[in-house]
Amino acid sequence: MSDKRAKPAVPYAGKFRIIDFGLSNCVNSGLYDVAVLTQYKPHSLIDHIGIGKPWDLDRARGGVKILQPYLGRKDADWYKGTADAVYQNLDFVIDHRSDIVLVLAGDHIYKMNYWDMINFHQEKDADVTVAVQDVPFEDASRFGIATTDPNGRIIRWEEKPKEPKGTLGSMGIYVFNKDTLVRRLMEDSRRPSKHDFGHNIVPRVMESDRVFAYAFEGYWRDVGTIQSYWEAHQELLADEPELDLYDDDWRIHTKSEERPPAVILSGSRISRSMISHGCRIAGEVINSVLSPGVIVEAGAIIRDSIIMFDSRIGSGSYIDRCILDKNVEVGANCRLGYGDDFRPNEAEPHKLNTGITIVGKRAYLPDGLQVGRNCKIGPGVRPEHFATLVLESGGSAVDPNPAD
Numbered sequence: 393m394s395d396k397r398a399k400p401a402v403p404y405a406g407k408f409r410i411i412d413f414g415l416s417n418c419v420n421s422g423l424y425d426v427a428v429l430t431q432y433k434p435h436s437l438i439d440h441i442g443i444g445k446p447w448d449l450d451r452a453r454g455g456v457k458i459l460q461p462y463l464g465r466k467d468a469d470w471y472k473g474t475a476d477a478v479y480q481n482l483d484f485v486i487d488h489r490s491d492i493v494l495v496l497a498g499d500h501i502y503k504m505n506y507w508d509m510i511n512f513h514q515e516k517d518a519d520v521t522v523a524v525q526d527v528p529f530e531d532a533s534r535f536g537i538a539t540t541d542p543n544g545r546i547i548r549w550e551e552k553p554k555e556p557k558g559t560l561g562s563m564g565i566y567v568f569n570k571d572t573l574v575r576r577l578m579e580d581s582r583r584p585s586k587h588d589f590g591h592n593i594v595p596r597v598m599e600s601d602r603v604f605a606y607a608f609e610g611y612w613r614d615v616g617t618i619q620s621y622w623e624a625h626q627e628l629l630a631d632e633p634e635l636d637l638y639d640d641d642w643r644i645h646t647k648s649e650e651r652p653p654a655v656i657l658s659g660s661r662i663s664r665s666m667i668s669h670g671c672r673i674a675g676e677v678i679n680s681v682l683s684p685g686v687i688v689e690a691g692a693i694i695r696d697s698i699i700m701f702d703s704r705i706g707s708g709s710y711i712d713r714c715i716l717d718k719n720v721e722v723g724a725n726c727r728l729g730y731g732d733d734f735r736p737n738e739a740e741p742h743k744l745n746t747g748i749t750i751v752g753k754r755a756y757l758p759d760g761l762q763v764g765r766n767c768k769i770g771p772g773v774r775p776e777h778f779a780t781l782v783l784e785s786g787g788s789a790v791d792p793n794p795a796d
Contacts, residue, residue, distance in 0.1 A: 423494070667682050
């Protein structure tokens with residue numbers, strides 16, 4: 393779903409974007425001086441944030457600033473890693489009076505009062521504090537894994553280890569003393585490295601600086617995989633979800649279009665689902681999340697799926713365990729996600745292997761199309777891109793000449 397946009401701009405929970413959680417956490421914590429560092433296909437993200445008005449970040453002093461890579465420098469046209477992204481914008485950091493810098497990942501789902509972590513950092517007299525949370529052992533190789541002493545100081549660090557020795561995973565949230573951050577980033581810039589906080593900066597600062605782990609016990613999800621993104625949506629559909637989007641004391645703000653209310657027509661059926669404004673439902677929606685403007689025609693069934701903005705599901709079609717991006721047109725009597733064949737996707741087996749089928753933005757699927765599990769239909773695919781009306785499990789259909 394991030395083929396055509398930066399991951400923080402990917403829709404979540406119907407009406408939100410993933411970046412909304414970090415920005416809302418900032419303003420709910422009383423932090424109003426925010427820089428967003430962009431790189432990969434930033435247009436959707438830039439359009440979403442704008443001048444920051446939905447988050448009360450459209451301010452004459454402070455507010456939100458969007459910083460892009462400085463193009464034209466030899467061998468440095470793009471950020472080489474997370475640490476290099478901050479290094480290339482050190483002027484922004486140095487010019488501010490604060491002695492503390494909070495560094496956040498923009499692609500995680502959580503609610504956190506950052507002052508709790510900042511106060512912990514100051515109480516420990518730390519140079520660097522890393523937010524951590526216990527992660528499932530089977531997922532630990534996706535994270536930086538910390539080992540701490542009884543006082544919470546990090547004494548060992550493994551970045552995405554193949555055989556992890558623990559489960560205390562980094563959340564990609566750091567509090568730095570500003571002088572420590574500036575010094576370490578400048579040192580790192582002169583070394584051959586990945587220029588990454590987890591791979592390079594944290595292990596280096598542990599050699600001589602005081603690095604502590606702040607244990608966060610609230611809801612937090614890294615939605616860096618298709619499976620984790622789908623699971624995070626399924627968790628929202630629990631009767632009492634751990635992530636409360638209806639908490640007036642900690643609202644998640646977003647840029648939102650004015651649309652009419654959702655319409656649920658006679659003969660339709662909805663169970664355990666989230667239906668956004670502007671939707672028009674004439675079929676069945678079961679255990680699914682629909683973004684604004686989705687149309688489900690009569691006789692269509694959506695189950696265990698995520699359907700993004702302004703997509704249309706044709707009459708008689710069946711969508712099972714799928715993720716459809718924006719403006720997808722599904723013809724009549726299609727079946728997406730069928731059968732018991734769960735072979736991984738042939739082109740991307742490391743990404744699509746849990747039975748989820750994905751459809752890219754503005755794809756147009758012909759009437760009667762049958763699509764199995766772990767399939768990928770690329771952005772902008774048209775009926776002529778299908779050799780037959782059957783795409784078996786593990787298969788892909790792409791536009792050989794995609795638009796930029």
